[in-house]
Amino acid sequence: MSEYVNNFESAYFTNKKMQYTKQFLHLGLIFILVSCGSKTKNSTAEEPSVSKPNIVVIYADDLGYGDVSSYGSTELITPNIDRIANEGMKFTNGYATSPTCTPSRFSLLSGIYPFRSQRAKVLAGNAPLLFEVGKQTLPSMLQDAGYFTGVVGKWHLGLGDENMDWNKEIKPGPLEIGFNYSYVMASTNDRVPSVYVKNHHIDGLDPKDPIEVSYRENFEGEPTGKENPELLKVHPSHGHDQSIHNGISRIGYMRGGKAALFIDEDMNDDFLKEAKKFINEHKDQPFFLFYSLHQPHVPRIPHPRFAGKSGLGPRGDVILEADWAVGQFLDELDRLGLAENTIVVFSSDNGPVLDDGYEDEAITKIGKHTPLGGLRGGKYSKFDAGTHVPFMVRWPAQIKPGISDALVCQIDFTASFASLVGQENLTPDSENILDALIGKSKVGRESLILGSEGLTTYRKGEYILIPPQKGAKRNWVDHETGNDSIMQLYNVKEDRGQQFNIAEQHPERVRGMLDEIEIIRNR
Numbered sequence: 003m004s005e006y007v008n009n010f011e012s013a014y015f016t017n018k019k020m021q022y023t024k025q026f027l028h029l030g031l032i033f034i035l036v037s038c039g040s041k042t043k044n045s046t047a048e049e050p051s052v053s054k055p056n057i058v059v060i061y062a063d064d065l066g067y068g069d070v071s072s073y074g075s076t077e078l079i080t081p082n083i084d085r086i087a088n089e090g091m092k093f094t095n096g097y098a099t100s101p102t103c104t105p106s107r108f109s110l111l112s113g114i115y116p117f118r119s120q121r122a123k124v125l126a127g128n129a130p131l132l133f134e135v136g137k138q139t140l141p142s143m144l145q146d147a148g149y150f151t152g153v154v155g156k157w158h159l160g161l162g163d164e165n166m167d168w169n170k171e172i173k174p175g176p177l178e179i180g181f182n183y184s185y186v187m188a189s190t191n192d193r194v195p196s197v198y199v200k201n202h203h204i205d206g207l208d209p210k211d212p213i214e215v216s217y218r219e220n221f222e223g224e225p226t227g228k229e230n231p232e233l234l235k236v237h238p239s240h241g242h243d244q245s246i247h248n249g250i251s252r253i254g255y256m257r258g259g260k261a262a263l264f265i266d267e268d269m270n271d272d273f274l275k276e277a278k279k280f281i282n283e284h285k286d287q288p289f290f291l292f293y294s295l296h297q298p299h300v301p302r303i304p305h306p307r308f309a310g311k312s313g314l315g316p317r318g319d320v321i322l323e324a325d326w327a328v329g330q331f332l333d334e335l336d337r338l339g340l341a342e343n344t345i346v347v348f349s350s351d352n353g354p355v356l357d358d359g360y361e362d363e364a365i366t367k368i369g370k371h372t373p374l375g376g377l378r379g380g381k382y383s384k385f386d387a388g389t390h391v392p393f394m395v396r397w398p399a400q401i402k403p404g405i406s407d408a409l410v411c412q413i414d415f416t417a418s419f420a421s422l423v424g425q426e427n428l429t430p431d432s433e434n435i436l437d438a439l440i441g442k443s444k445v446g447r448e449s450l451i452l453g454s455e456g457l458t459t460y461r462k463g464e465y466i467l468i469p470p471q472k473g474a475k476r477n478w479v480d481h482e483t484g485n486d487s488i489m490q491l492y493n494v495k496e497d498r499g500q501q502f503n504i505a506e507q508h509p510e511r512v513r514g515m516l517d518e519i520e521i522i523r524n525r
Contacts, residue, residue, distance in 0.1 A: 066380070094405065103190075103352060104123060124158075270305060317356065355479050
């Protein structure tokens with residue numbers, strides 16, 4: 003096996019020109035719920051024609067497999083998220099593509115594995131748009147199918163270009179990759195600028211008070227968390243000690259734009275209001291909404307209505323706050339008579355983390371709560387808890403409630419929904435697993451690459467392979483990274499917590515999986 007390991011490591015980080023093979027079946031304008039992806043084994047018979055369903059993806063931020071009561075949480079009860087699981091398909095093997103947010107979001111919208119893009123990593127708040135404009139994305143595909151498309155909430159996929167002036171038109175951005183409407187946080191709630199961007203402009207910006215942003219140096223006279231801790235209501239634990247806004251120090255420096263700065267406590271309500279407004283304005287036509295929650299990402303600043311409600315500190319409080327917002331949104335679908343023919347997907351961009359930069363009692367008040375849900379690792383980790391997340395799909399018109407062990411991934415939304423709405427999937431890595439998503443088949447993907455900035459983990463069936471990689475075994479948030487000098491292979495059906503490395507006992511399986519990784523890399 004050592005020869006295979008050495009050959010693999012020598013090629014592991016080699017950038018090769020990749021040619022994407024495209025072979026997709028064109029569907030008509032009538033919906034046929036059929037699985038046409040080569041990876042899905044069981045096909046379904048034709049179903050009666052139905053009107054185009056609305057599609058909503060609700061995307062949490064850093065929510066763990068064990069943070070949801072329908073997935074086993076007993077200390078945090080999430081009745082509204084549970085509604086989606088209990089009224090639809092709950093997947094026990096649902097994945098984001100990466101243990102960090104930007105790469106996972108990129109894959110969900112682009113249908114491209116993050117390792118194919120050198121820039122698909124956690125971006126600075128002033129990074130340019132990550133996507134290649136003109137290539138098919140999930141929203142552009144649905145737009146071509148006659149959907150009105152929108153994104154509300156966290157973005158963190160870059161905006162504008164290298165020399166963007168935040169006081170002028172901000173583009174390219176969501177509108178240039180297929181969204182008709184956009185109301186997003188400029189980056190993340192812990193990075194400047196602390197503003198919302200509506201379509202191509204900062205919302206509420208006073209032209210007499212322009213905003214300035216820098217990730218290199220502070221602006222003269224502006225306080226920072228490092229130099230002025232007395233101004234803080236929440237203190238950083240590591241990093242997060244630069245510009246101060248709303249009593250919270252962030253990553254990066256900014257000055258001005260005071261009228262446009264968001265208030266953390268109101269962010270949940272702000273995004274919920276926009277999401278409800280979107281579906282009200284477009285209830286008479288098919289719509290796609292990417293409703294991107296900011297919870298439980300740091301800084302965790304719940305509205306006073308939720309502060310202290312969980313007993314687990316601010317992290318627990320903001321999860322309850324997010325669950326409430328999900329309930330309010332589902333209620334609005336009911337009120338508008340849209341729920342029956344609206345697909346609602348709920349998932350998370352990566353696994354959980356407790357101390358991610360602020361002293362917010364996430365560790366000291368954790369109690370008996372287990373965000374990992376029995377998995378190993380967490381956010382930033384190659385182990386399973388980094389990417390194995392809550393994943394549920396509700397569509398009352400077509401999905402019978404149930405639980406599925408099928409291997410499903412967010413990267414497959416483009417191909418799967420393309421087959422549903424009669425479009426051709428042009429993305430290289432998205433697979434049609436529609437039958438699995440709607441409960442018509444117990445079979446999803448055969449295999450899946452997980453990670454970014456290099457190939458880090460490979461799941462095939464019940465097995466997860468973690469090839470050797472250099473680096474620390476624990477990171478700055480005290481999570482196991484998965485880095486090791488030896489090959490790691492786990493049977494996660496028999497060993498869910500990845501405690502027993504069986505690579506030495508299965509050399510042929512390891513060799514086969516390494517070969518498959520190379521085939522996927524180079525296709």
